[in-house]
Amino acid sequence: MVFQRETIGNLPAYKQGVAPGDSGAFKLSSNENPFSPLPSVVASLADALGNIHLYPSMAAPEVTARIAKRYDVQPDNLAFGAGSVEVASQLIHASAGDGDEVIFAWRSFEAYPILVQVAGATPVPVPLTADERHDLPAMAAAITARTRLIFVCNPNNPTGATVTTAELHAFMERVPAEVLVVVDEAYVHFNTDPDSAIGIDFFNQYPNVAVLHTFSKAYGLAGLRLGYAIAPADVAANLRRVSVPFAVTDLAQRAAVASLNAEAELSERIDTIVAERARVLLGLRALGVSVADSHANFVWLRTGDETDRVNAVFVANGILARAFSGEGIRVSIGSVEANDRFLQAASQAW
Template sequence: MVQQREAMSWLPAYKQGAAAGDSGAFKLSSNENPFPPLASVIDAIASTLGDIQLYPSMAVAEVTDRIAARFDVDASNVAFGAGSVEVLSQIIHASAGAGDEVIFAWRSFEAYPILIQVAGATPVPIALTADERHDLDAMASAITAKTRLILVCNPNNPTGAFVTTDELHAFLARVPATVLVVIDEAYVHFNRDPSSAVGIDFFHRYPNVAVLHTFSKAYGLAGLRIGYAVAPTAVATNLRRVALPFGVTALAQRAALASLDAEAELTLRIDEIVIERTRVLAALRASGWRVADSQGNFVWLRTDVDTDRVNAVFIRDGILARAFPGEGLRVTIGTAEQNNRFLAAAAAALEPTAV
């Protein structure tokens, strides 16, 4: 029998949100943008099809220059990958290996412990507070001589909670300068709380901070896979060393540029999602749910041991949510029609006779 790494026998696989298929159900399990691509983005992609026999720019040069100018950083600070999750994998591989530790809040992004273990490092999950937020004090107390990396998801996936500016400053004051702190801002465009930490501001102030962004969520390019890190030059250089060569396709690069050109139009769509999020949260509370505020494009239902039953009601009523057994359900904000069906299913799930 061919030998494989022992860790592969127990390493969990990342699970994609359930697909609706032909069931007529609404898929609200993957935090996808509910709007179709902009016409200008489709045209930009189409204009690239005639050259797909050629390799793309491995340096992602044009998009790098645009991002560097936007955030007033040097191009050497920007590193790209096939989605921010792939860039995160680069960061982990460049920063931590066997015997090293990576600290993160839990529950947070499901891929964190998987990617850490794939790199051979040790995950150190720190429980969220009772109000679904990062326990930064406990995370700081967990730092040891083995700590190489700390992940801060802001807003947090799946709970939607955010870290404030003051909290993050206080936290970083306790983090050794040798430990890289990654602020994962996959949902930053939906975050409207003025007290929230802004990753780029911290990058400019601290030498051990990196920031992750993606084009998958607000920009609606999840199917093309493009994301980036803004990181200290030495870190970004190492990300490019461990990156998959030509991992960001020419189609993705062209779509990213077109999306940046269409920022005003995309902002209107983001505003619509935020308005729907506010409506959904209010309706959930009115129907009897106790639900925390969210600054992502999703809401979090803490259902604990009742998760499987509530999820069964959702499935019965045509809603595919992301269920975390024993913990809760994350439901993406979709169109008004999709959200209305979700709200009806959520109200039904509160009935004592429901499934």
């Protein structure tokens, strides 16, 4: 075999949620938006299909201007990628190399430890508290002279728990000014916790905070791949340096702008998903399932040793969720029909 980095061969591949095919099952494993794309978004794409022989603009001028205005930041505070997972990768590559450490809560977004190791850096996972929340004091205690980057996933994937404003301020007091804290807000639009920290407020207050957002979840553009960081200008410039040229397509940029033009419609959809989340949680509790509140578009079942058994019941009942053997199962909030099926599957499992 030709030379390959040994660490890469040992990495687990990122696991995609299983596709239902034509089985009639519901895929609730990837936190996708259950609504089909808005007609105005589809129309904006149709208009642009005649240009797909051309490279996109790497500056993404329109979407940059819109997001800068929306968050009252400068265009040079923004860096884009093919999904926020690519921007997370840019953040790691720009900050951490061989022997450097990147701290994150665990369990959290599965890509963090993979991306950190791809960059040659060392993942430092810090266990969640017993009530499934970030243990920020323990994360602060894990900071060493080699720490280069810290992810705070708020709300956390897969537990749906938030970090409060007070907790994040107390944490920031303990983070050295040279260490960048990334508040990953992939699910921020579903976050109804009034005490939750809001990334942009921290970005405005601390020079070492960046925020990650995505168009994949609330905006329903997972298939087109667009995410961005709001970051200090020197960091954002480095993100652009490490980014893969032309990764963000013209179609993604157009769909994002069309989505920003349709926020009223999208926020109705978000409200529906949040209401469905409440209904699912109530339904589960009515079955006697112990389940914590979630502030994202999924719920987390701490099934522990029962995980494989419960998941098998879900699969048998047409629910494809994300099971972490020995730990728990994350189930995305889907359409009303899918959520009904999930509750019915849960009634079989408990």
